Amino acid sequence: MIKPKSCCIVGGGPAGMMLGYLLARRGVSVTVLEKHADFLRDFRGDTVHPSTLIALQQIGLLQRFNELPQSRINRLSVRMGDVVQTVADFRGLAPFDYIALVPQWDLLNLLAEAAKQFPHFTLQMQHEATALLHDGDRVIGVNARTPNGEREFRADLIIACDGRGSTLRDSTSLTVEELGAPxxxxxxxxxxxxxxxxxxxxxxxxxxxxxxxxxxxxxxxxxxxxKxxxxxxxxxxxxxxxxxxxxxxxxxxxxxxxxxxxxxxxxxEVKVDRLKTWHQPGLLLIGDAAHAMSPIGGVGINLAIQDSIAAANVLAPVLAVGGEPNDALLSQVQRRRLPAVKKVQALQLALQNNALSAVLAAKGEAPKIPAPIRWLLKFRILRNIPARIIGYGFDREDVE
Ligand SMILES: Cc1cc2nc3c(=O)[nH]c(=O)nc-3n(C[C@H](O)[C@H](O)[C@H](O)COP(=O)(O)OP(=O)(O)OC[C@H]3O[C@@H](n4cnc5c(N)ncnc54)[C@H](O)[C@@H]3O)c2cc1C
Structure with a gap:
């Protein structure tokens, strides 16, 4: 009988919980380690964009998601002095013409509850990964601090989803490109x-x-x-x-x-960065652990979820039949996601280093949107362009 390979995901944020769900759904044995006792943490972003709504629909959780308390917005507007300007307009976009604002803990609880139906899924709360375990060059597990003391978790693949301050990333010698923020x-x-x-x-x-x-x-x-x-x-x-x-x-x-x-x-403290390489033997990093995003556009959760979908699409078919998570396979995940991350970060950097820097440097009167841009933004079809980029992102992944 074929024995599926096992995965240990470190971090129960949007990337880790979605990936845990998707891998378990495909028959891969998954343990998620989350350092906190629950998902009720400080504000970490609530914006669930159409790309994530599509994913929830594809995995059959949209109805349950819609039952969560939420508000919906279909325009992003800014006010400068007494002028209010809509800069992104979701109306007319399909299949979703809004951003849902849902407390992040509600989304994570929903994914956790849904994943628990799969026999291969285990979620360990209050388990904080403290170090990687190696066999030669290969990562073979993590050490974790648990309510019952230190414990080793070994798996065929460790996936770091432990966010922008990733402990696992710090335990590697992978190179980080700092992109900066003003x-x-x-x-x-x-x-x-x-x-x-x-x-x-x-x-x-x-x-x-x-x-x-x-x-x-x-x-x-x-x-x-x-800054x-x-x-x-x-x-x-x-x-x-x-x-x-x-x-x-x-x-x-x-x-x-x-x-x-x-x-x-x-x-x-805003930081924007990305890893040059998202993997090493036995270890893959995704979400904020691989690329911390600027808050511009409120895209972090949604990019992290896109990473999970790509990772599950690449890894699940191989791991479920006992295949090796070798470097060639892990690099496919990076290849699928890096172009989208680069494009979004480039837009964020352009906005923060030009428009936002001008706002932060302004004295006396609030800066104004240049007249030609305001004229273009009169047309909804043109306001739909930023909405599509923010809401649907680049290179959107469908759940296979
Ligand atoms: C204040 C703030 C506001 C934000 N607002 C928005 C927004 O409006 N919209 C948006 O899309 N994005 C927003 N973001 C960004 C967004 O939160 C992240 O991009 C997104 O959550 C990344 O998901 P992730 O799963 O990769 O990492 P995270 O969400 O950071 O999740 C990492 C998880 O790993 C756990 N963890 C960390 N270390 C360990 C360890 N050693 N062992 C075990 N578990 C560990 C953490 O407790 C956490 O649950 C905001 C971020 C912050 C900080």
């Missing part, structure tokens, strides 16, 4: 005033920009500031920060009182 982001919640019109709302001011993500009863707010200026901002009185917010978005003036201390404001 900004950091502060995250916090503000109560939502009654009127909201189904658009993701960016507000551009002089020296800063904010994004308001509608989470039904409150806004998750991203405040963008020049490294976080400490300076935090050393000023909190009231000054509240006033800056109120001057950017006057309708949030009353809501700013909800920020009671700087502890309510979390800093995300």
């Amino acid at each position: 900004m950091d982001v502060l995250w916090f919640k503000l109560p939502k005033p009654p009127a909201s019109n189904g658009e993701l709302f960016g507000v551009i001011g002089a020296g800063t920009a904010i994004v308001l993500i509608d989470r039904n009863d409150y806004f998750q707010v991203a405040y963008i500031l020049p 490294g200026s976080d400490m300076e901002l935090r050393s000023a009185p909190l009231e000054k920060f509240r006033q800056t917010l109120a001057s950017l978005v006057p309708e949030l003036k009353d809501s700013t009182a909800a920020i009671q201390s700087w502890d309510d404001v979390k800093t995300l």
Whole structure:
């Protein structure tokens, strides 16, 4: 009888949970190690784009996903001074003409519950991988800290899905290309005033920009500031920060009182990078562990899920019949995904190093979108182009 090969996935984020589900569904024996006790963590992004909705539909989970509490947006707009400009318009796109905003833990719980139906799937919470195990040059497992002490997990293939601060990536000598970012982001919640019109709302001011993500009863707010200026901002009185917010978005003036201390404001150090090679014998890295994305476009979750689909499409047919996860196979995953990652990162870098840098450097008055671009954006068909890129991405993978 053929014995399928085994996989150990480190990290139960969007990449790890989706890959765990997809491999187990194809009969591959999978163990996912997640260091936290649950998926209820701080805000890490909620934007489920059409590319992910298509994947959920293809694996038969869309109906259950639709039952999760969510809001939907079909336009991304920015306000500069008193001008509001829609920059991406999903209306008219098919099969999905919206982005769903769903707390990430709900999506991860859904995938975990669905994966547990497969006999080959095991999810180990509170299991933190601490080091790779080697046999010569080949990775053969990981050491993990568990509630019952240190334990070894051995598998035919280890897949690192442990995010932008990947411990497993740090344990290798793989080369990382740092692509840089001119900004950091502060995250916090503000109560939502009654009127909201189904658009993701960016507000551009002089020296800063904010994004308001509608989470039904409150806004998750991203405040963008020049890289490294976080400490300076935090050393000023909190009231000054509240006033800056109120001057950017006057309708949030009353809501700013909800920020009671700087502890309510979390800093995300933005980094954009990618590995030159995503694999070595016995080890594959995907998602943020292989390429940390800029927050521009809110594409990180969706790219991580696309990586999982590509990895499952390449690996499952081989592993399920006992085939070797050799370097040639692992490099196919990178070859399928790298072009899309490069294209998205190139667009993000172009936007952050030009438009966003100009906003961050502006003094006095908020910069304006150049008139020719505003004229082009009058046409929905042209506003559909950025929406298609953000929502459907490049080189979209279908679940095989
Ligand atoms: C503040 C913030 C806001 C964001 N907003 C958005 C957004 O709006 N839209 C969007 O698409 N993207 C957003 N992103 C990016 C998005 O979260 C990531 O791109 C995406 O989650 C990457 O998925 P992943 O599975 O590769 O990694 P992660 O989501 O980082 O998941 C990694 C998982 O591995 C676990 N882990 C880490 N180390 C270990 C270990 N040693 N052992 C075991 N488990 C481990 C972690 O607990 C985590 O569950 C945001 C990120 C941040 C930080």
